[in-house]
Amino acid sequence: MFRNIKMVGTKMIGGLLGWTESRSGAIGFVQPILMHRVPRDAKWWYVFGSASLMFFSIQVVTGILLATMYAPSAAEAYSSLQYIDQQVPFGWMLRALHAWSSNAMILMVVIHMSQVFLHASFKFPRELMWMVGVLLLFCTLALAFTGQIMRWDQDAYWGLGIGAAIVDRVPMLGNQMRNVMLGGPYIGGATLSRFFALHVFVLPGLTIALIGAHMALILKNGISEMPKPGMVVDPKTYVVEYEERIKKNGVPFMPDAAQHDMVFCGLMLIIVGVLAAYLGPVGPNGIPNPTIIDANPRPDYAFLWIFTAMALMPPQIETAVLLIAPPIVVMLLLGLPLISNRGERAPSRRPGAVLAYVLIATALGTLTWLGVVSAWSPVMDAWTSLPTPVKYLVGRTPLEMQGALVMQHSQCRNCHSLGGEGGLRGPNLDNVGSRKSWDQLVRQVQQGGGNMPAYGKNLSSAETTAVVAFMTTLRNAGAPESTIPGAMERQSSPDQAPTSVASEAGK
Amino acid sequence: MSTAFKNIASLLGVIVVATCLQACGKISATDPDDTVVVSLPQAAMANYAENCSACHGANGVNGAARQLADANYLASVGRESLINITTNGVPGGFCPGSGPASLAHWNPKQVADFVDGLLDAWGKNGVALSIPWSVKLSPAGNASSGQAVYAAACQSCHGAPNFKGVTAAGSVTDPNYLRLITDQGLRSAILFGRPERGMPGWSGPFPHQAADRKLSSQEISDVVAFLRSTASQKQ
Numbered sequence: 035m036f037r038n039i040k041m042v043g044t045k046m047i048g049g050l051l052g053w054t055e056s057r058s059g060a061i062g063f064v065q066p067i068l069m070h071r072v073p074r075d076a077k078w079w080y081v082f083g084s085a086s087l088m089f090f091s092i093q094v095v096t097g098i099l100l101a102t103m104y105a106p107s108a109a110e111a112y113s114s115l116q117y118i119d120q121q122v123p124f125g126w127m128l129r130a131l132h133a134w135s136s137n138a139m140i141l142m143v144v145i146h147m148s149q150v151f152l153h154a155s156f157k158f159p160r161e162l163m164w165m166v167g168v169l170l171l172f173c174t175l176a177l178a179f180t181g182q183i184m185r186w187d188q189d190a191y192w193g194l195g196i197g198a199a200i201v202d203r204v205p206m207l208g209n210q211m212r213n214v215m216l217g218g219p220y221i222g223g224a225t226l227s228r229f230f231a232l233h234v235f236v237l238p239g240l241t242i243a244l245i246g247a248h249m250a251l252i253l254k255n256g257i258s259e260m261p262k263p264g265m266v267v268d269p270k271t272y273v274v275e276y277e278e279r280i281k282k283n284g285v286p287f288m289p290d291a292a293q294h295d296m297v298f299c300g301l302m303l304i305i306v307g308v309l310a311a312y313l314g315p316v317g318p319n320g321i322p323n324p325t326i327i328d329a330n331p332r333p334d335y336a337f338l339w340i341f342t343a344m345a346l347m348p349p350q351i352e353t354a355v356l357l358i359a360p361p362i363v364v365m366l367l368l369g370l371p372l373i374s375n376r377g378e379r380a381p382s383r384r385p386g387a388v389l390a391y392v393l394i395a396t397a398l399g400t401l402t403w404l405g406v407v408s409a410w411s412p413v414m415d416a417w418t419s420l421p422t423p424v425k426y427l428v429g430r431t432p433l434e435m436q437g438a439l440v441m442q443h444s445q446c447r448n449c450h451s452l453g454g455e456g457g458l459r460g461p462n463l464d465n466v467g468s469r470k471s472w473d474q475l476v477r478q479v480q481q482g483g484g485n486m487p488a489y490g491k492n493l494s495s496a497e498t499t500a501v502v503a504f505m506t507t508l509r510n511a512g513a514p515e516s517t518i519p520g521a522m523e524r525q526s527s528p529d530q531a532p533t534s535v536a537s538e539a540g541k
Numbered sequence: 542m543s544t545a546f547k548n549i550a551s552l553l554g555v556i557v558v559a560t561c562l563q564a565c566g567k568i569s570a571t572d573p574d575d576t577v578v579v580s581l582p583q584a585a586m587a588n589y590a591e592n593c594s595a596c597h598g599a600n601g602v603n604g605a606a607r608q609l610a611d612a613n614y615l616a617s618v619g620r621e622s623l624i625n626i627t628t629n630g631v632p633g634g635f636c637p638g639s640g641p642a643s644l645a646h647w648n649p650k651q652v653a654d655f656v657d658g659l660l661d662a663w664g665k666n667g668v669a670l671s672i673p674w675s676v677k678l679s680p681a682g683n684a685s686s687g688q689a690v691y692a693a694a695c696q697s698c699h700g701a702p703n704f705k706g707v708t709a710a711g712s713v714t715d716p717n718y719l720r721l722i723t724d725q726g727l728r729s730a731i732l733f734g735r736p737e738r739g740m741p742g743w744s745g746p747f748p749h750q751a752a753d754r755k756l757s758s759q760e761i762s763d764v765v766a767f768l769r770s771t772a773s774q775k776q
Binding site for chain 2: 325416418419421424428430433494500
């Protein structure tokens with residue numbers, strides 16, 4: 035009886051499959067994909083691409099679930115994230131998975147790319163696969179950046195601000211480009227809507243299309259073999275030779291090669307799951323309010339190296355580097371297989387490529403590490419905990435003493451050191467009075483520049499005057515006051531508009 | 542990740558601080574010159590160092606803002622006003638306060654303990670002034686009488702009103718200075734002086750004056766009114 039049911043069941047499923055197959059050809063389509071032959075030695079080195087794809091799939095699933103609850107409006111985004119974290123059952127886990135799987139995806143993409151580069155798998159006939167892969171890298175990074183904006187916190191706000199400032203530096207078109215990016219001259223509701231559309235519709239769609247192209251090219255050209263010294267790629271003979279070798283030694287992707295992928299992906303899934311459960315979701319950090327200067331905005335890991343490089347770069351070359359470097363990097367990455375598409379593939383026969391890789395990896399790693407430990411970064415409690423050095427208060431006028439108070443109160447020392455104490459983000463101010471004249475100091479305080487924010491709106495003219503008066507007294511013993519003439523001579527005009535401080539002081 | 546690290550780090554910090562507090566009854570701080578200075582009780586000391594020392598100086602002296610290690614000042618202002626100032630800061634001034642609404646988020650008990658710590662360490666044997674310290678409690682000032690008081694008591698160090706040159710103690714009629722300091726700030730500066738900077742308090746003696754000449758409450762109000770009036774004069 036039982037046996038009978040089983041037979042009928044098998045027959046029914048078989049019939050259903052046959053019916054579907056005869057009308058759709060689905061199995062005929064999928065089977066050659068699953069069974070395509072891959073090199074026998076394609077083992078653990080080849081799992082990273084699959085892992086990237088798996089993490090992308092997780093991003094799609096968790097992302098769709100998050101989109102059902104996230105409110106992409108400037109007023110509600112922040113609170114909707116808190117709602118997901120605190121009210122929705124396991125909402126925090128969903129956000130944690132989305133965040134950590136995104137980090138893992140970037141890591142996998144980078145490792146996959148490193149492997150392809152070191153094994154020179156991009157050489158003939160797989161040039162186009164590399165190029166599509168580079169575009170996928172950009173899509174991944176763009177997804178990460180726009181995803182960071184979705185948190186709509188301090189990091190997002192300042193990340194956008196810096197992004198807009200970079201775009202703004204483009205000659206002629208900068209202003210228009212910034213307006214397109216932000217949906218107006220300022221960061222606002224339109225900005226979040228734009229980035230939401232990018233993050234949820236445009237970039238995932240593009241990524242899926244490019245993944246499709248990447249996979250189609252894998253089927254067309256086959257997976258590259260492990261490189262062997264002396265096995266040279268020659269476009270004239272490569273395809274025929276590869277086909278022969280694969281026919282002789284290759285194994286079907288399913289199950290021979292796929293089992294490595296599955297074990298590795300399973301392992302990665304467990305690690306990311308544990309990370310997400312243990313460390314929880316990323317952000318949202320402080321609320322995105324530009325008037326809160328007690329903020330320590332940081333980009334996510336993937337962009338930390340840019341943040342560090344910008345911080346360490348001399349301000350004079352920033353614009354040039356920002357506008358010239360990205361196109362060169364993009365051209366180099368895309369054009370790599372065109373520069374070198376034949377010859378040796380083994381790393382031992384390509385010392386130049388290996389050296390270049392080591393240099394780039396070391397540079398990115400070091401910059402990221404510096405961004406994490408940030409010895410040069412602001413000391414956020416300097417303004418209340420580091421006394422103004424006594425020697426800088428001796429013999430100062432009442433106005434200059436007020437200036438010392440303004441310097442503490444405006445948190446200047448969180449970035450600038452005085453007497454060896456304070457942040458190292460900006461130049462130390464011990465001798466600033468002999469480096470800069472009165473008007474230069476006023477300009478710097480009011481308009482900022484060289485990565486210093488403008489304090490024109492945060493300080494009254496009396497406060498600016500006081501702090502500048504104090505700074506002009508900061509000179510090494512014997513150093514003369516900087517006397518570069520300028521239009522803004524020291525003014526003590528009483529008919530300037532009263533400030534909030536003065537009006538509060540009251541009569 | 543960094544949040545987790547911060548949590549662990551702050552947890553470790555709390556453990557370390559707690560251990561220290563148990564181990565040593567009092568943290569004794571000494572200044573660089575190795576002269577013994579009076580230290581606050583440990584909890585108040587830590588709070589002071591973290592939140593007040595930047596402006597008021599490492600040990601309550603030699604800061605850009607008012608000297609707090611001043612027994613007479615603490616006695617005159619009194620515990621209640623000190624708690625109010627510590628909680629809410631100085632209205633119109635730079636002191637942001639450390640109460641629940643500030644970045645420091647001290648609760649009322651922390652504020653009270655802190656003020657008691659200050660009074661205990663720096664307020665011993667302090668003598669409250671015989672004239673009111675607060676602007677609210679002092680008589681209204683008369684600018685023209687204040688001018689004479691200024692000329693007699695202040696001018697020799699601070700220079701004639703709106704004098705632009707160099708003076709011994711710097712101008713107090715600089716309009717920018719006057720826009721940054723409140724009437725209370727001026728009154729306190731005159732009442733309590735800046736001993737660490739050589740400025741005498743209300744009891745003097747001011748240079749070129751009789752040793753027992755003290756300013757009256759009315760005279761101080763007059764000087765403050767006069768200083769205020771200089772800022773609105775066309776030069």
